[in-house]
Structures are given as C-alpha cells and as structure tokens.
Amino acid sequence: MSFEPKSPVVKWVDSRLPIIGMMHHALYDYPTPKNLSYWWTFGSLAGFMLVVQIVTGIVLSMHYTPHVDLAFNSVEHIMRDVNYGWLIRYMHANGAQCSLLSCICIFSGAFTMAPTRHHVNCCGGWVWSSSF
C-alpha cells in the first residue's frame, strides 16, 4: 500500500524528500512476523549502548592512567580539565548500567517469555539468561 499524505504540508515535504513515505513504508506497510514484540527492540538498544561504551571508553583511555599512584589524579583531570570529560565519563559510567539493563530485558523477554507464549520449550532461554 502506497503512502498518501492527507496534510498539504506533509505532501509538499514528501514530494521533494520522500522520507515520511519511506518511514511509513518501513514502519506500517512492511510485513513483520506476528510474534515480534517490543521486547525485541532491546537488542538494538543493547547494540547501541555497546557502541556508546566503546566510543566513550576509547576517549577515556586517551586521558586515563592505569597506575596505582596516578589513576585518581587522571580521573580528576578527566572531570576538571578535559573538554566535556565529565560528560564522557558519566556517559560511560551510566551507559554501563543501561547496557546491563537492556541485556537483562532481552534475556528476560525474548528468550524466556516469548517462547513460553508459543508453547516452545523455554529451558534454553533460562540457561542463557541465568548465564548472564
């Protein structure tokens, strides 16, 4: 089914840059399996958080000194002197919790609840989530 905008503004934008029609096609028209639920979105969230951890981690490594006498001062340096160092460190520290939370959501949702709903053996799901 093709996208036919009702609003003249959307029509004007979409005829020049068909981004709204493209989103409509991807999010509404495109057929997806019936068993896809919001639990599956945590997979891409976990992937995104991993990228955030890697990028902020690399920036932190540029200023961090892994030495028993120097580590504290290097973290103080990150917080006080490095441009937006405080933001990068807090993104990394809080991002770690978000990564873990999204992993817990994936494993508790996709691997445990979803198979039970379809009467499939869910033992594998419990083994996976317990290992986390």
Ligand code: HEM
């Ligand atoms: C899943 C991936 C990662 C997780 C969950 C994670 C988690 C953490 C946590 C919890 C801390 C302590 C934060 C604090 O209280 O200050 C930390 C510190 C640090 N991480 Fe990561 N990290 C990850 C990936 C990386 C990567 C890929 C790098 C570098 C290439 C990195 C570099 C660092 C550095 C240099 C520190 C010390 C600086 C600081 O304490 O703020 N991390 N990380």
